[in-house]
Amino acid sequence: MTESIGLPRAGTPARSRKALRNIPFPAIVGMVLLIVPAFVAIFAPWIMPHDPAAIDPSRALIPPLPFEGSDPAYLLGTDNLGRDMLSRLIDGSRISLLVGVLGVVLAGTIGLAAGLLAGYYGRFVDAAIMRLVDALLAIPGILLILVILGVVKPGLTTLVVVLGLTNWVVYARQIRAEVLEIRERLFVEAAKNFGVSHTRILLRHITPNVMPTFIVLSTLSVATIIITESSLSFLGLGVQPPDVSWGLMLTSGRDYITNAWWLSTLPGLAIAGTVLGILLLGDWLRDTLDPRLGV
Amino acid sequence: MGYYVGRRLLEVVPTLFLIVTIVFFLVYIVGDPVALMLGENATPERIAAIRDAMGLDDPLPVQYWHYIVSAVTGDFGDSYQYHEPALAIVLERLPATLMLAVGSIVLALVIAIPMGVWAAMHRGGAVDHLVSSISVVAKAVPTFWLGIMLIMLFSVNLGWLPVSGSGTWAHLALPMITLGTGTAAEITRLVRSSMVEILGQDYIRTAYGKGLRESFVVFKHGFSNAFIPVASITVLQFSALLGGALVTESVFAWPGLGQLLVKAVTQRDMPIVQAAVFVVAVMVIGLSILSDISFKLVDRRINLD
Secondary structure, eight states: GGGGGGOOOOOOHHHHHHHHHTHHHHHHHHHHHHHHEEEEEHTHHHOOOTTTTOOOGGGGTTOOOOOOOOOSSTTOOOTTTTBBHHHHHHHHHHHHHHHHHHHHHHHHHHHHHHHHHHHOOOOOHHHHHHHHHHHTTTSSSHHHHHHHHSOOOOHHHHHHHHHHHHHHHHHHHHHHHHHHTTTTHHHHHHHHHHOOOHHHHHIIIHHHHHHHHHHHHHEEEEHHHHHHHHHHHHHSSOOOTTTTOOOHHHHHHHHTTTTOHHHHHHHHHHHHHHHHHHHHHHHHHHHOOOOOOOO | OOOOOOOOHHHHHHHHHHHHHHHHHIIIIIIIIIHHOOOOOHHHHHHHHHHHHHTTTTTHHHHHHHHHHHTTTOOOOOOTTOOOOOOHHHHHHEEEHHEEEEEEEEHHHHHHHHHHHHHHHTTHHHHHHHHHHHHHHHHHHHHHHHHHHHIIIIIIIOOOOOOSSOOOHHHHHHHHHHHHEEEEEEHHHHHHHHHHHHSHHHHHHHHHTTOHHHOOOOOOOIIHHHHHHHHHHHHHHHHHHHHHHHHHHHTOOOOHHHHHHHHHHHHHHHHHHHHHHHHHHHHHHHHHHHHHHHHHHHHHTOOOO
């Protein structure tokens, strides 16, 4: 890893185009795993076969299709209140993915700004930001989130803010390290000598160079945030009913593991499938854009 | 060496101070401790009386000072639910969580080291692809869901292991597997990549050239050099693992910190939450210092400055 630091950066346009032409198999699997929930989330209102909130005890706990007692009208069965599982999974994809994306936007923005400032200005700014980063790293993210949720009312906005505020640290560390190296390069030196302002150097000359790292970190963060959201919702501290998320669906499923496996199995598969897609795509992006991040 | 240990210990102080400060601001500025304590039906008179008794009408710096002084002495106040010192309650629950965490790490290492080495020895082959696929899938599966699936399979359908609770080794098995899987995946990837790098070096070829047995070369010459990076990542994983333990405990009703904490958050029992954050932070920081020092003792090439 250390050996390649002095080499010219990979990820030039020519190299990227070549890499795009022979996308490895895992990356294709990743794309498929990701395109399906993304498509479903965008077109949810038009493809939901039933109203995801419609309760009907008379058709509670119908199993999914190939199993005994299933009903073709309810492809993936119904839950304990008779709500259609497929429609709820489709509806839940919206919140699960939205929280993931918004959380990353927030975490990425804070982390990018913190990393750029710490790396570029150094000295006091760097010391202050990195101390905060160290402190936050000493607490497991979910523990910090629990502290915040102890004092703020849970809900969708809270969830996004909390996930953003606890996930920026990874960006800050990695981007700072990159900036430390980039700011010593000749083109930055040249820009300084031309009298270009610090803000402009940061935004026009340094930021584009940390973008590959930023993109790779973002894919990993989406995965982390989607899993954290589902864990929090599962604990009853994340998404609140009547909103639906995959994590929340699992909570009610837990009470029915003895007689209705699909209640907890299906939402978990949805989460795991989506996250797997993101990870596979992330691995490929890392290898293509920024080989220095991994082996 | 002594200088280094002293400096690292000194560095802990501002970090801990910052953590305590962050928690102070969250509880006292973002939230209102009295409102948290009394709930929504309290009368204004009662709120005023409690505010006065707790010193909440003092200027902010004064409150902050009192808070820091109590935190330094380990006094986070009494739990609102149990009416006992919060720190004592947290410390009482700690061993169960540590047992789970340490068990999971051991399990993860036992699985990850052979898998990673095996994959590295067959780099690019079927074994390598299989190990990589398994580890990426293991990383994608949410911990708590894996727990529920394991309960469904081993407890409900096969009836081999208890559904939840604690007390015997059988109770520990499922939570340990649940928590250890993600960590195992992470460590496997790391062992593989370090071993790939090491096995490509000249001295390994020389060792083979001398006619040494493959297993001897791989483990004695190869893995002993991968040990330090693997161990340091394992230590880094500990913080994430504790986070995972909080969720896993809720799935299995394991009587550790996690259960205590989730209940404290829903009941808004902030002294417990504050004490738990403090204890966990001290543990994570302490472990990282301890590991840095022991790696230095094991490998003299590591430069501590």
